[in-house]
Amino acid sequence: MYKTLFKHYWLQSVRSPSYYKNLIVNIFAGLMALYFISILVMLGLVLPKLLQEIAPQSNPADIFNGSIIYAMLALLLIRYVMQPLSRLNIESYQVLPVKRDTLVNYLLIKPLLNPLNYLVFCFVIPFVITGIYPTFGIVSSFRFLFITIFLIWFNTLMALLLKRKFSNIFIGTLALLTIVAGLAALEYFKIFSLFSMSQDIFGFLIQTPFVWFSVIFMSLLSFLLNKLFFAHNYYPESFERKSKKRESGTQQFTFMERFGKIGEFITLEMKLVLRHKRTKSTLYTALFFLLYGLIFYPNPIYNESAGWLLFVAIFVTGTGMLMFGQWIINWDGSHFDFLMTRNIDTHTYIRANYTLMLALCIVSFIATTPYFLFGRQIIIYHLVAFVYNAGVNIYVYLFAATLNTKRLELSKGSSMNMQGVSYKNFLVMVPLLVIPITLIKVFELFSAINIALIIISLFGIVGILFREQLLRVIEKQFLRRKYALCKGFRKKE
Amino acid sequence: MQDYSNSSKKYTNRPFPIITAANLKKTYGGVTVLNIPSIHIRHGESFGLVGNNGAGKTTFFRLILDLIEATTGEVQVDGNTVAHRDDWKSKVGSFLDESFLIDFLTPEEYFDFTAKLYNKSEGDISTFLESMKDFFNGEILGSGKLIRDLSKGNQKKTGIAAALISHPKILILDEPFTALDPTSQIRLKKMLNELKTLGNMTMLISSHDLNHVTEVCDRIVVLEKGLIVKDILTSENTLKELESYFAV
Numbered sequence: 231m232y233k234t235l236f237k238h239y240w241l242q243s244v245r246s247p248s249y250y251k252n253l254i255v256n257i258f259a260g261l262m263a264l265y266f267i268s269i270l271v272m273l274g275l276v277l278p279k280l281l282q283e284i285a286p287q288s289n290p291a292d293i294f295n296g297s298i299i300y301a302m303l304a305l306l307l308i309r310y311v312m313q314p315l316s317r318l319n320i321e322s323y324q325v326l327p328v329k330r331d332t333l334v335n336y337l338l339i340k341p342l343l344n345p346l347n348y349l350v351f352c353f354v355i356p357f358v359i360t361g362i363y364p365t366f367g368i369v370s371s372f373r374f375l376f377i378t379i380f381l382i383w384f385n386t387l388m389a390l391l392l393k394r395k396f397s398n399i400f401i402g403t404l405a406l407l408t409i410v411a412g413l414a415a416l417e418y419f420k421i422f423s424l425f426s427m428s429q430d431i432f433g434f435l436i437q438t439p440f441v442w443f444s445v446i447f448m449s450l451l452s453f454l455l456n457k458l459f460f461a462h463n464y465y466p467e468s469f470e471r472k473s474k475k476r477e478s479g480t481q482q483f484t485f486m487e488r489f490g491k492i493g494e495f496i497t498l499e500m501k502l503v504l505r506h507k508r509t510k511s512t513l514y515t516a517l518f519f520l521l522y523g524l525i526f527y528p529n530p531i532y533n534e535s536a537g538w539l540l541f542v543a544i545f546v547t548g549t550g551m552l553m554f555g556q557w558i559i560n561w562d563g564s565h566f567d568f569l570m571t572r573n574i575d576t577h578t579y580i581r582a583n584y585t586l587m588l589a590l591c592i593v594s595f596i597a598t599t600p601y602f603l604f605g606r607q608i609i610i611y612h613l614v615a616f617v618y619n620a621g622v623n624i625y626v627y628l629f630a631a632t633l634n635t636k637r638l639e640l641s642k643g644s645s646m647n648m649q650g651v652s653y654k655n656f657l658v659m660v661p662l663l664v665i666p667i668t669l670i671k672v673f674e675l676f677s678a679i680n681i682a683l684i685i686i687s688l689f690g691i692v693g694i695l696f697r698e699q700l701l702r703v704i705e706k707q708f709l710r711r712k713y714a715l716c717k718g719f720r721k722k723e
Numbered sequence: 724m725q726d727y728s729n730s731s732k733k734y735t736n737r738p739f740p741i742i743t744a745a746n747l748k749k750t751y752g753g754v755t756v757l758n759i760p761s762i763h764i765r766h767g768e769s770f771g772l773v774g775n776n777g778a779g780k781t782t783f784f785r786l787i788l789d790l791i792e793a794t795t796g797e798v799q800v801d802g803n804t805v806a807h808r809d810d811w812k813s814k815v816g817s818f819l820d821e822s823f824l825i826d827f828l829t830p831e832e833y834f835d836f837t838a839k840l841y842n843k844s845e846g847d848i849s850t851f852l853e854s855m856k857d858f859f860n861g862e863i864l865g866s867g868k869l870i871r872d873l874s875k876g877n878q879k880k881t882g883i884a885a886a887l888i889s890h891p892k893i894l895i896l897d898e899p900f901t902a903l904d905p906t907s908q909i910r911l912k913k914m915l916n917e918l919k920t921l922g923n924m925t926m927l928i929s930s931h932d933l934n935h936v937t938e939v940c941d942r943i944v945v946l947e948k949g950l951i952v953k954d955i956l957t958s959e960n961t962l963k964e965l966e967s968y969f970a971v
Contacts, residue, residue, distance in 0.1 A: 494839045498825070505827040505869065567822040571788045573840045573889065575809035641871075709807050713792040720822065 231328060235336045236343075258656055267352045274356030281361075291362055295436065296429035302385055303413070305350075307406045309389035311514070334460045338453060341390060347382050354378050370436060377436070380445035387452035391459060491574060495582035496589070502561060503554070506640035509561070516553045520597055522546050527604045536670045536679045539607070540686075541663060543615035544623075546598050550590035551619060555627035556658070558583050559708075563637040563719035570716065580628065580705050584697075587624050591616070614687045621693030623662050628704050630658045632711040635718025741766040741893060741925050742787060746796035749782055749949075757782045757949040759796075764927065766892075769919050771940030771957075772929040773965065778946040780929040781819060784895055787927070788817055800893065813841065816891030818882035818899070826871035830863045830881045833870060834888055841889035848888070855884050858910050875902045883911070887918075894918070895927045900935045908935065915939050933969070937962045 281293050323333055341347075354375065363371045396402040416422040435441035489496070503509040523546045532538040545552065562569055569579065595616045602609045666686045673682035693700065740763035749757040757779040764770050772780045785791045787798050789805045797804050800811040817823065825833050838848045852864060863877055863884075870881060879902050886894060900908050912935060918924045919939075930936040936943060937957055945953035945968065953968065955961060 491840060494836055498828075498836055501832070502827055565822060565825040567788075567790055567819065568825060570790060571812060571815065571817050571823070572837060573813045573842075575812070577809075712807075713790070716790045 231332050232336065235323070235332070236340075239340060239343075267349070270349065270352040271356050274353040275360055277357055278361030289365060291365060291436075292429055292433060294357070294361065295432035296425040298381075298432050299424055299428040300410075300413075302381060303406075303410050306385055306389055306392075307403065307410065309385060310392050310406060311403055311511070334457060337460075338387065338390070338456050341386055342383055347386055350378065350382060351375075366436075373436060373441060377441060377445050380449045383449040384445070384452045387449070387456055391452065391456050394459060491578050492582040492585050495574070495579070496586050499561075499586055502640070508638075508640045509554075509557075512553055516549050516594075519549045519553070520546060520594065522549075523598065523601050523604075523608075527601060527608060533604075533607070536674050536682070537667050539611050540615065540670050541667055543608075543611040544618060544663060544666065546601070547595045547612050547615045548591055548619040548623060549598075550594040551587050551624065551627070552662075554590055555587055555624070555631075557638060558587060558627060559631040559715070560634055560636065560638050560719075561640060563715075564640070566716060566719045570712065576705050576709055580701055580708055583628060583631075584624065584701060584704075587627065588620060591620050591624065595619075610683065614683050614690075617687045617690030617694070618666060619690070621690030625693060625700050625704065626658055626661045628701075629707060632704070632708050632715065635711075635714050637719045637721060639722075739766055740764060741768075742798065742800055742927075744786075744796065744798045747783075747786060747793055747798060748795040749779075749786060749791065750794040755949055757786070757946075759783070759951060762944075762951070764925065767919070767923045767925055768942055769915070769926040769928070769940045771936040771943040772927065772946060773931070773933060773936055773943060774929075774946035775969075777948075779949040780946055781897055782949075783946070784817070784819055784897055784927065784929065787895060788815065788819075813889075814892045815895060816886035816889055816893070817895040818879075818886040819895070819897040821878065821882075823885075824870050824878060824882050827869055829867065829869055830873070831865075833881065834885060837885045838888050843889065851888055852884075855887075858884065858907065858914060860907065860910075876904060876907065879903060880907065890922070891924070893925045893927070897929050898931065899928060900930055900932050912939055933962060933965045937965065 282289075285293060358371045358374050362374050392402065392406075396405075413422075413424050417425055435444060503513060523542055526532040526538060526542045532542070595612070598612060601612060666689075669686060670679060670682040673679055742762075742764040744759050744762045746761070747757065747759040748755060756777075772783065774780050782791065786793055787800070787805065789798075789807070789811075792806065797806060799805065801814060803810055805811045825836070828836065834852065835848060838851070843851075859880060863873070863881055866873075870878060873881065879899070883896060883899055886896065899911060903911060915926060915928070916939060919926060926940070928936060928940060941957045943953070943955050943957055943961060943965070944951055945965070953965075955964065
């Protein structure tokens with residue numbers, strides 16, 4: 231039975247339309263993955279050296295052991311937010327003569343097979359080679375690797391359990407964050423050190439065969455806890471749709487009414503964002519990306535390179551628009567026929583989408599004003615990027631939206647979800663990032679960055695000034711593409 | 724089998740046509756799924772469309788609603804072409820399938836949003852919802868559920884009601900009776916008959932249920948493989964005629 235179930239799982243992932251239809255997207259995703267993997271490998275290789283530089287008196291393994299519990303908590307948090315619950319198609323098996331136990335075991339083991347889980351090894355293996363092997367030898371190194379596997383299992387299963395038990399992700403995340411922050415505070419004020427506890431535990435364990443017993447016990451325990459949970463909550467409705475009843479949140483949006491149909495439309499899109507899993511997690515990710523500048527701006531390697539600065543500025547000041555803009559029009563796919571037959575003319579529809587994008591653009595720009603504290607240079611770059619986003623990228627996105635006819639499944643999955651993404655999403659990046667960055671790079675050679683910045687902002691200003699004309703072009707394009715969009719959105723994947 | 728072009732002459736003394744289609748053809752990859760040389764639907768007419776799966780009923784409705792592009796020919800509503808235009812939208816209420824619903828809204832929000840697009844006031848909306856009370860049978864409003872969490876039947880009721888909320892001149896419903904419980908089917912029929920007689924609404928209704936469609940519609944068109952094979956005024960013999968036609 232297990233064999234059949236896992237075979238179905240395999241077939242399901244191999245036959246999912248996006249798997250083979252979407253070669254170019256997969257190549258891009260692959261490149262991204264390669265990028266992250268190489269970063270992880272590099273990090274693993276240099277970390278022991280880095281640790282030695284930061285804390286020369288202690289050896290890398292000790293520091294690593296000390297941070298294991300923290301790392302696990304952090305990973306648990308990430309998993310809790312990002313890991314999808316596996317429950318697909320279980321109903322079609324529930325009615326067949328398959329033992330409950332088998333199904334539950336299948337549900338629990340399935341996420342352990344996800345290759346993403348083992349991405350950590352890209353970091354751990356190089357780390358073990360450079361950090362553990364030289365001091366502790368081959369046996370401990372292997373022990374270390376196997377321990378990691380069990381810890382991954384423990385973490386995955388615990389995340390699932392937490393997710394099933396506390397289905398309100400937002401509150402759950404807050405609670406977990408509070409716990410982590412609390413522990414960090416205790417650590418900081420030297421009241422209780424989880425670090426040294428972790429160091430003692432894993433430092434001791436790693437030297438003894440006892441370690442096997444404890445990590446296997448942990449994985450088993452998490453597995454059994456999950457099973458216990460299922461024993462009481464076997465039926466999907468008991469944990470999947472806890473919040474079926476929802477108060478309609480119209481009151482919160484009433485201020486939009488004064489903007490007429492466009493206001494109504496924007497209200498609708500706000501509800502769309504807040505009531506779908508995928509868009510909600512994108513919203514959280516967007517909040518996270520707003521902080522992206524903190525990595526780059528204080529770092530002299532980047533803040534002396536005009537190309538990097540412009541890239542980060544465009545990205546950060548346009549976060550909202552760039553994240554949601556890629557879905558504009560497409561995310562109306564599930565009710566597109568409705569919109570096309572109601573009393574909302576094309577002009578208003580395009581205008582409403584434009585206004586929404588502009589609002590997102592302005593909101594992200596305002597949200598990133600604290601970066602102005604990094605100095606005059608950043609202020610200039612942010613202003614240029616804002617004008618470029620509002621004057622060029624906004625139209626590029628709207629235009630590109632008419633080309634992507636794939637129906638987005640908003641209620642499914644969240645992070646790393648490539649459903650409904652096509653190569654066109656990447657094509658957008660050319661005018662979006664490549665053109666301005668190439669421009670500034672070229673002018674940098676002649677040390678005339680300012681001229682490049684002026685040209686880029688002129689693009690933006692022209693775009694803002696000729697708004698009506700540009701929107702009319704997009705309207706025409708939309709009307710040309712309308713039937714293709716209708717047809718595409720009717721196809722469910 | 725009766726030639727539709729002869730039978731349509733019967734209507735010449737009736738009011739002006741509100742929907743006309745000429746030389747209307749839709750082809751998918753060389754296969755013609757709909758071919759209507761000419762059809763006129765008069766103002767105030769209740770027009771029933773029957774036919775087996777794949778006969779072209781939904782295709783015809785989608786062409787009227789400008790959701791697909793005709794291969795040749797065109798549809799006109801009130802004398803204006805529908806393709807690439809917006810002006811017909813204020814006159815037509817429609818519900819074909821779930822993509823006419825906005826499933827992440829509650830029914831109240833959905834009605835509200837739809838009505839606002841037709842510039843209806845809060846008062847208009849509550850009057851309308853009050854009139855729908857029987858049809859909703861106390862299950863749709865005030866439950867706090869999102870449309871995606873409603874049963875298929877209740878989703879259908881929500882969609883039909885939203886099609887009516889603007890008091891359209893023309894109403895287009897695809898299979899309105901399927902998924903409804905018997906009580907609701909009867910209530911819907913009553914409601915449609917009232918709208919026809921009191922509101923003088925033009926209705927286009929497709930159905931697989933010959934009983935229902937003959938009760939509601941005064942003209943019935945049978946489609947087969949994209950062609951109009953029957954076009955009859957409803958009389959007491961219509962049901963028999965249709966039943967014998969489909970009993971193959």
